[in-house]
Amino acid sequence: DILFLADDNMSTLADFRYKKKYRAENGEAGRGKRCNGRKGSDLLIRVPRGTLVKDAETGRLIADISSDKPAVIAKGGRGGWGNSHFATATRQTPRFARPGAAGESFYIKLELKLLADVGLVGYPNVGKSTLISVVSEAKPVIADYPFTTIVPNLGVVSLENGASFVMADIPGLIENASEGAGLGHEFLRHVERCRLLLHIVDVSGSEGRDPKEDFKVINNELRKFNPELAERPMIAVGNKCDLASDEQISDFKNFVEMQGYEFFPVMAAIKYQVGPLMDRTAELLSKLPPVKEYLP
The missing domain is CATH 2.70.210.12 (GTP1/OBG domain)
Known part of the structure; x- marks a missing residue:
């Protein structure tokens, strides 16, 4: 056999x-x-x-x-x-x-279709790889240019209270990813089996894009690829908040909370507020069903 x-x-x-x-x-x-x-x-x-x-x-x-x-x-x-x-x-x-x-x-x-409890989604170069590198033993390539990550990275996050979960760093998505742009299909299919999504956004707009528009575009691509993803539990994470003004952070926070999402401002590179984010992630996972398996 x-x-x-x-x-x-x-x-x-x-x-x-x-x-x-x-x-x-x-x-x-x-x-x-x-x-x-x-x-x-x-x-x-x-x-x-x-x-x-x-x-x-x-x-x-x-x-x-x-x-x-x-x-x-x-x-x-x-x-x-x-x-x-x-x-x-x-x-x-x-x-x-x-x-x-x-x-x-x-x-x-x-x-x-990788099995992971948590999937990190967002535009390229917003700090997904940095986040997984500081909360797990994963060692992704980190550089200041788009599409540094070209294959998903997996890491196990272990918390002090004994909780642990698997996190997947999904390569950066772009507009029309659901139609294959930027190898979108190759990346999006890994999101399908994640129980919870952390949507990472550069809240400072340091790449020259509007954080609110980024958030809308990526969520729309997830929905177009698989309508079930529009219902997947998600936390909005505003990274690079050290480069953003209080007004920018407050504006984005109000924007996502009006849509029903929790918001966490973080500085992944120095682990600012990363601990509370991981604790909340583990808390939500404890209430969610297991990873989906497909039957022949």
Whole structure:
């Protein structure tokens, strides 16, 4: 058989870009004197937790690799019976046997939808990677240019009260991401299984954009990609508040609170107000259902 197993040390499907064909070991033919042939060995393939295995031709979901139990994706062949199996007292050397059956062979498509409790969303260069780096052991590339993060980063946030949760730094989204702009589809699908979203906004507008417009645009892209995301619990996080005036912070706070969102002003780089934000995040998670799994 060919089995797939979730591996928490993997976060991308990059390894599968270069190897396209996977085959389990063949068994051996039987021998004389009623000797059975050796059975072939299973092939175990490790993938990131949250990988969806689909039939490449039909798109049918075969398995959601999200649990700790291996999933059988392709069944191996069945061994045959040699002529001695059919021997009788009157027919001691039959001239026939039953051949074995070939194992399954087909093309699959792998689609990764990371499993995380919390997803960080927002425009590029607003401080998502900085935030995950100061609250977890994740070590994302951090630089002062857009799209520094090109693959999601996962980190485990552990709090002093013993609570912990998995956070995903989703690469920066832009307008029309739901239509594929800026690799939008590649990034947005990772948001689908996050239980709670932290929407990070540069509240100072240091990139030359309006924070309120940024907030509206990203939320609209989430809704267009999957209407369910419009209902996903979200906290609005105003980062870089050291660069913003009190008036800018107050204006943005009123804007998001009028829409029903909680607001936290932070300075991720120096951890200002990050602790209360993480405590509130853990509190909300304790009341939310578990991460969604897909059934074939």
